[in-house]
Amino acid sequence: MREAQAGNMSAYEELYRDNVGRIYGLCLRLAGNSSLAEELTQDVFVRAWQKIGTFRGESAFSTWLYPLAVNVALSERRARARRSARVFATDDLASYDRPEKPPGPERGLDLERALGELPEGARAVFVLHDVEGFKHQEIAELTGIAAGTSKAQLHRARRLLREALGR
Amino acid sequence: MTCERLREILDDYADGSLSEAEHQEAELHLASCAACRSEERKLRAFLGEAAGLRHEAQPGRDLWPGIASRIEARARVLRFARRGGLLAGLAAAAALVLALVIGRTPRPGAGAASVEPGGASVQPAAIGTADIEKAETEYLRATSQLIQTLNARRGSMSPEAQKQMADLEANVAAIDTALREVKDALEKDPQNTKLNKMLASTHQKKIDLLLKLIRLSAQI
Numbered sequence: 001m002r003e004a005q006a007g008n009m010s011a012y013e014e015l016y017r018d019n020v021g022r023i024y025g026l027c028l029r030l031a032g033n034s035s036l037a038e039e040l041t042q043d044v045f046v047r048a049w050q051k052i053g054t055f056r057g058e059s060a061f062s063t064w065l066y067p068l069a070v071n072v073a074l075s076e077r078r079a080r081a082r083r084s085a086r087v088f089a090t091d092d093l094a095s096y097d098r099p100e101k102p103p104g105p106e107r108g109l110d111l112e113r114a115l116g117e118l119p120e121g122a123r124a125v126f127v128l129h130d131v132e133g134f135k136h137q138e139i140a141e142l143t144g145i146a147a148g149t150s151k152a153q154l155h156r157a158r159r160l161l162r163e164a165l166g167r
Numbered sequence: 168m169t170c171e172r173l174r175e176i177l178d179d180y181a182d183g184s185l186s187e188a189e190h191q192e193a194e195l196h197l198a199s200c201a202a203c204r205s206e207e208r209k210l211r212a213f214l215g216e217a218a219g220l221r222h223e224a225q226p227g228r229d230l231w232p233g234i235a236s237r238i239e240a241r242a243r244v245l246r247f248a249r250r251g252g253l254l255a256g257l258a259a260a261a262a263l264v265l266a267l268v269i270g271r272t273p274r275p276g277a278g279a280a281s282v283e284p285g286g287a288s289v290q291p292a293a294i295g296t297a298d299i300e301k302a303e304t305e306y307l308r309a310t311s312q313l314i315q316t317l318n319a320r321r322g323s324m325s326p327e328a329q330k331q332m333a334d335l336e337a338n339v340a341a342i343d344t345a346l347r348e349v350k351d352a353l354e355k356d357p358q359n360t361k362l363n364k365m366l367a368s369t370h371q372k373k374i375d376l377l378l379k380l381i382r383l384s385a386q387i
Contacts, residue, residue: 009235016231021223028224038226045234046241111216130217155178158213167213 001061005052012052016045019062023069029127030073032116043076044069070142074124114164118157125150126157168196173203181210335380342373
């Protein structure tokens with residue numbers, strides 16, 4: 001860690017290799033597609049390099065990196081969405097396909113697919129709360145929304161997902 | 168408590184965020200209502216599934232080379248900024264943004280390229296996106312300011328530097344003409360791979376040219 005903080009790129013690459021799976025997994029769920037997730041993951045590690053001097057070693061590097069990754073991924077995703085005028089959100093329940101197969105081993109895949117179709121705000125809160133285990137107050141601090149909004153978005157996300165999956 | 172009310176607070180019940188009194192009321196209702204118990208079981212199963220999703224995933228390509236090139240390119244920009252003044256730094260930053268945008272613009276059937284403004288090649292990209300136009304606008308603005316500044320200093324330049332400036336200005340004009348021609352052709356045939364490659368390589372030439380201007384400004 002100290003070598004990376006001193007500017008040693010090889011040392012930083014090791015930190016990257018140790019953490020890329022978790023960060024990419026998070027970005028993939030927040031972004032909803034792999035190419036954007038790859039870009040966001042790169043953004044996270046570039047930003048982390050710029051801020052690595054602020055890491056004091058009071059926690060594991062991954063603990064320090066994770067909130068930064070959430071912050072970068074959400075703000076970069078919003079900026080990119082604005083630039084490309086891409087529409088993530090839809091409130092139209094009719095756009096959610098009901099699963100054709102009965103529940104089985106692919107349930108996780110169905111859930112991942114349905115997650116990708118959620119409106120972005122609801123998806124982000126669901127991923128952070130129900131998948132990653134953040135509390136509403138932490139989500140509020142990371143995303144800049146009120147804790148009450150986080151809670152409302154979570155309930156909305158659960159409802160939409162369960163309806164889409166027929167569960 | 169009614170079934171309707173129970174369904175309203177079921178998420179909070181499952182999350183453990185109800186007040187003690189509400190929690191007790193919900194428990195009493197669930198103890199006596201099979202339909203709501205079934206709903207609660209379904210919700211808890213769903214939440215268990217969400218919590219059990221894998222936290223890790225591996226990207227489809229090695230992202231490190233792109234990260235390393237961006238870090239190194241940024242360091243280079245900072246070095247330029249220190250050597251060539253703030254304006255040159257801004258111009259280099261604009262060139263970097265343009266290079267990255269071009270390099271990261273997805274192409275059908277290929278991963279994005281990592282690009283740095285030090286001579287690494289730019290892979291052909293599907294040009295014409297809002298990102299590229301925005302980056303190009305910034306880049307042109309910064310380039311124009313840099314040239315104006317260098318022109319203002321022309322009188323104090325050595326004859327050799329003045330000749331270099333003149334050559335670079337001629338190149339700027341030639342590249343701008345080439346860019347206009349390629350863009351015109353692309354408007355008529357946007358899917359033409361050769362034209363897209365040509366546009367990307369012409370952008371790269373402008374970036375290389377800008378870097379030469381920056382180096383020149385650092386020497387003056």
